[in-house]
Amino acid sequence: MPAQLTDATLANTEQFVWQTLATACKDRHHGMHTPGIVTIASDGHPAPRTVVLRRVDAASRMIVCHTDARSEKVHEIEREPRIAWLFYDPQTRIQFRIAAMARIERDTPLASEQWQRSSLSSRRCYLAGITPGTLSDVMLTNVPIGMEGRSPSLAESEAGRVNFAIVVATALRVDVLELATEGHRRVVFACGQSPTWAAV
Template sequence: MSAPPAPLFPLDDLAQAETALWSRLGRAVRDRRSPWHTPAVATTAPDGAPRARIMVLRAVDRSSGLFRLHTDARAAKAADLAATPRAALLFYDPGAKLQLRVEGPARVETATPAADLAWAATRPFSRRCYTAPHPPGSTAPAPTSGLPPELESREPTPAESEAGRPHFAILLVESVRLEFLFLAVTGHRRGCFDRSEAGWQGRWLIP
């Protein structure tokens, strides 16, 4: 009889689970096809209502707990975070049957060295959305991409793309808690990691 296949996620070792989570997150940044490349990002609207939207994960750092995403500084989420500087990220990989929740203080930066660095690493095509003259979410008189007409069907030149810089922002989540749920026929596993000065401290939870 052959041995049963290895589970897709560590079932009984928290240190291995922590390493597996960060390794998946690192891959999700690099791999556009990873289901974890586009988490749901939740904020709190000024009236207290929860608000979630899909965003692209741009960078993660295990030791600082920092998650970086990019957005338009005029978007509603920026106002949400100015009023309530906390966010939650939600990832799910249906193939791996692995859910991850991430929580922590969050902020939007527009004119900082970190935002400058992120902008410098962004390609002209990705910069195009930031050249929209009107804020995202504002009412439009007709169906529209919101883009300047001359950029509708082409990539901006590097010089043209600079028009987007004032609107470009990085959204930083300083995660303090990671919580995973792994679904397995042999029994689900749930655990969490809390970040302190000593690093990430893990514990198991009842699924």
């Protein structure tokens, strides 16, 4: 596969990043469809987890994922909105590290739109009766009783809306790395500013 990061493409690196993320958002088989998001836990340590990329918008530099409104990541972002994203596509061997400012939205038009676009199988997650992260002496799948092996009906799923929220992140800085046997390539930029080469 030809290199993506070259002198000829350097100026268009930010456009390349957003085009790639837009593709990944729509294609669940894309390597960047399930990125890592890193928040800061209450003890000050980084708290990484894998999420599903749900929406991107290049004009506003927005990246969105869904979350249970009761989850630890919600409390972490409300306390410290500085987060990081980590995207990697093993096919192209390209990595994006994105520093961002995040906020939680629950009852906004955007949150409602994302809820309406959610599949019934995804909505089942928000019907969980036990707060995510609750400790237990036994295994907890947190699947509602009677919904094992099936998705809820549309009417059943609406009970989960109260537990649904979205993480809306505004990208600030991007670090792009392309792995290659002939030598890795790295480009960094602040969003809206000219990209530059960086040593790996």
